[in-house]
Amino acid sequence: MKHIRALSAALLPLLLAVSLVACGKPGSPPVKGPQPEDLPVYKVSADFRLPQSRTWEKAKRRGRLVVGVKEDQPYLGEKDPASGRYSGFDIEIAKMLAASLGFDPKTIEFKTIASANRETALQNGQIDYYVGTYTINDNRKKQVGFAGPYFMAGQSLLVRRDEKDIDGPDDLAGKKVCSAAGSTPYQRLQREYPKAVLVAYDTYSVCVDNLLTYQVDAVSTDDSILLGYAAKVPEELKVVGTPFSKEPYGIGVPRADNALRLALDDALEAHEKNGDWKKAYEATLGLSGVPAPTPPPIDRYPAS
Numbered sequence: 001m002k003h004i005r006a007l008s009a010a011l012l013p014l015l016l017a018v019s020l021v022a023c024g025k026p027g028s029p030p031v032k033g034p035q036p037e038d039l040p041v042y043k044v045s046a047d048f049r050l051p052q053s054r055t056w057e058k059a060k061r062r063g064r065l066v067v068g069v070k071e072d073q074p075y076l077g078e079k080d081p082a083s084g085r086y087s088g089f090d091i092e093i094a095k096m097l098a099a100s101l102g103f104d105p106k107t108i109e110f111k112t113i114a115s116a117n118r119e120t121a122l123q124n125g126q127i128d129y130y131v132g133t134y135t136i137n138d139n140r141k142k143q144v145g146f147a148g149p150y151f152m153a154g155q156s157l158l159v160r161r162d163e164k165d166i167d168g169p170d171d172l173a174g175k176k177v178c179s180a181a182g183s184t185p186y187q188r189l190q191r192e193y194p195k196a197v198l199v200a201y202d203t204y205s206v207c208v209d210n211l212l213t214y215q216v217d218a219v220s221t222d223d224s225i226l227l228g229y230a231a232k233v234p235e236e237l238k239v240v241g242t243p244f245s246k247e248p249y250g251i252g253v254p255r256a257d258n259a260l261r262l263a264l265d266d267a268l269e270a271h272e273k274n275g276d277w278k279k280a281y282e283a284t285l286g287l288s289g290v291p292a293p294t295p296p297p298i299d300r301y302p303a304s
């Protein structure tokens with residue numbers, strides 16, 4: 001067992017490479033990531049000021065905006081290991097909002113933060129805001145603030161293509177199911193499907209590695225994330241069933257900084273109205289096969 005575990009990390013890139021070659025019909029190119037030339041260019045607001053926001057003031061003085069993201073979620077937040085560059089829908093949301101706050105994309109520093117560490121990173125000032133499949137809920141609102149939502153996802157299941165027994169969460173009794181520590185999908189499985197055998201890692205890509213090497217039977221998280229993994233290796237993986245939760249994605253901000261939160265809400269609304277949101281979606285998350293939805297209504301909740 002230990003043996004297999006050690007092998008799996010080395011095996012995954014090979015498996016992915018083989019699958020990418022295998023799934024290309026003659027003449028059809030392999031599945032690619034977002035293409036830079038398809039991405040919108042966001043107008044940087046030169047005269048924007050937000051003196052009521054401590055976070056904005058600090059970032060302005062520093063000359064850099066530090067944004068927390070994910071780096072292993074295809075079409076959402078993905079880091080190219082060769083160039084170090086980040087791409088995906090969440091990255092585009094981060095960039096369009098930064099432009100409205102007066103920050104050129106060149107002045108954004110992206111920092112990878114795992115699901116379980118988001119609240120702490122915002123609380124201790126490691127990042128100015130966070131854009132990475134971050135579900136807004138009341139529990140988290142006690143610790144951080146949320147602008148948005150900017151997208152609506154739902155919890156779902158990823159299995160191997162040859163899986164016959166799992167079609168939805170009710171089939172998980174006795175099955176090994178992997179999710180990320182500190183995530184809402186992990187908490188929901190624990191609470192509502194106690195017969196599933198839960199396995200937690202820091203990231204979903206490690207879960208997918210475990211699925212491909214037969215160490216777990218399913219990976220559970222948001223459909224938006226799972227569709228990206230499935231789109232990369234459609235010969236190996238499939239998403240099954242219908243989503244069984246609502247996961248509204250928000251932009252995490254320090255809890256006390258209501259000025260920043262509301263400025264981000266205004267910026268998001270402007271980019272939804274001028275077409276940037278849709279263009280960004282189509283060049284990124286749209287590549288995993290789902291046409292652009294209408295963004296959910298923005299929730300400018302009162303400060304407390």
Ligand code: GLU
Binds near residue numbers: 182221247
């Ligand atoms: N949206 C869910 C959450 O915030 C799952 C995705 C993630 O872990 O980022 O927990």
